[in-house]
Amino acid sequence: MGILSVELSGQLLARFGDRFSISKALREQHGRGESHHTPAIPDAVVFAQSTDDVAEAVRLCAAAGVPVIAFGAGTSLEGHLSAVRGGVSIDLSQMSQIIRVSAEDLDCTVQAGVTREQLNAHLRDQGVFFPIDPGANASIGGMAATRASGTNAVRYGTMRENVLSLTVVLPTGQVIRTGGRARKSSAGYDLTRLFVGSEGTLGIITDVTLRLQGVPETISAALCSFESVEQAVGAAIAIVQLAIPIARMELMDRA
Template identity: 80%
Template sequence: MTSLSPALLQALHALLGDRFSTSVALREQHGRGEAHHAAALPAAVAFAETTAEVSEIVKLCASENIPVIAFGAGTSLEGHLSAVRGGVSIDLSRMSKITRVSAEDLDCTVEAGVTREQLNAYLRDSGLFFPIDPGANASLGGMAATRASGTNAVRYGTMRENVLGLTVVLPNGQIIKTGGRARKSSAGYDLTRLFVGSEGTLGIITEVTLRLYGIPETISAALCSFEDVQQAVASAIQIVQLGIPIARMELMDRGLIKAVNAYSGLNMKIEDTLAFEFHGSPAGVAEQVELVSAIVEENGGKDFEWANAPEERNRLWKARHNAFYAVVSQRPNAKGWSSDVCVPVSRLGDCILETRALLKDCTVPTAILGHVGDGNYHVVFAVDPNNAEELVEVAAINKKMVRHAISVGGTSTGEHGVGTGKIAYLREEHGDAVDLMSVIKRAVDPAGIMNPGKILP
């Protein structure tokens, strides 16, 4: 592990004052995310408040080849935040300014530490909203860095489609801007897409320019239960294939429903369930509801339960967003192991049935959930991080699930990112293209100081 020299410690203290710390408590907080991955503590934590400060921190660290790891809200699930070579964790949470909103152009620019909930609260009176919703109240810089998506992706896309431009601090401390506010451009390489999903391995994102959308005139939500998961997935596939512009379509298997009921104080029927949300004009929503109702009925769906009042919808989606914690809460002192894969929608049913078979004899609490409108599903395990046998068991299930997804043309991670948790599958998924990724990494970050040990083997 790389240690910080007295000269570097002094320089960082001089730059940041009490916003630079080597306390064990802060280092532990910044050395791990939400999931089961073992913590790896940085040597120090630096709280930046401006892009210029991030640049100065990076320059100081680069002068001694000290690793730097960007930290947002700490909600990552695949080991992105672990300081595997020590170094300095740069906390961007204080970079929380919304610097510009253009209602006419439907876009805004925010600092990296702004969270999605903070942005939507700020936008509410303007009639606009930002739709990408990964569940956690993640920072928008972190969401861009991991190419996040979530429950609204079936209609509004992912961060890849909704980031227009970035401000990035490179490994030498240089500040660059990528993209722009024009809705299309043919000028040069698409550097914005290079950094979206790069997980802090090429540079630190400090500002993000985002697409915005008008708040729908009508929003309606519903639950529908099924006797088996195959009926639910068949319904989801048909809804997608017919091009119905549904906003959210979430699968919650019966194990998750049971956990969510206990955790969130709900009383949902314990069956495999699809949760829907419809956006649009009153007539448009009515048409969507009619079409979806007919499809689910044909596939054995029953007991549509509506949640049209805002407080009812919020309660439903809050329960869905708390799914990870609901599963983990079933065991004292457990940690969550959450794996996500994404497959072509036509293969979704087969893959979920294959996964359910893998989970049949699993000895730890599990649940399947997913953004089935885009072929993305998750399995959450409640594991004892100190039980080696459990970790081996879950790792074996995870490996089979991931490899099956890749074998049918899918991906090892639909939205969580690679981090340290999915490195082993990158070459299996991308083949020799991984060599080009390595070339890009070496060209941009020759000393390898940007979040080392992530994405690339």
């Protein structure tokens, strides 16, 4: 089983019970995303249900010098789910609680395993929504870790602009909280932006506080044809410069 020692395997089994697995099928599932990169399977999988679970798994693996790989929904294209040196995949999909929604403050806090569609289904009757749409039903923690975007970025930005604060487990197992809910702050380093897009190289994100947006009263859509890509780009530039409140734009060429 690669680099996973009998001692570490026993410690993880004692701590997580049936949420620790060395099943080949599970390991293969956790060794790939949706990218073209060659899959590389971990030596074991741990299913976390809390920040404490993640921290304890990371501490045990750090003490043994074993790599850890965070796993959300498995929809990423970056290849960072591949366990190129073996190790333990920490699956956060069971961390699926929506901790708090403050519709009047336009923010919410969720566990990392909550998916984009799950969050918007929860918000559907509160007059707000979460606008980042990468196409896949990705987990919020994974979207933060990969700085996900989508066609709504033209109006609402990417995950970088929509994450207010994070709970992160560092490689030592230490738990930190970055940022806060205040819109205006100039206190210290902006650690939140450091972790957004870090793809699991700096720590494992376990909780995310997000900006929410009001649901538009009306929405319309249009499909426009252009004779050249240059003309399409020119139209897009003009729309933005004229401050037309467009939510999303997508360019599709003949290919």
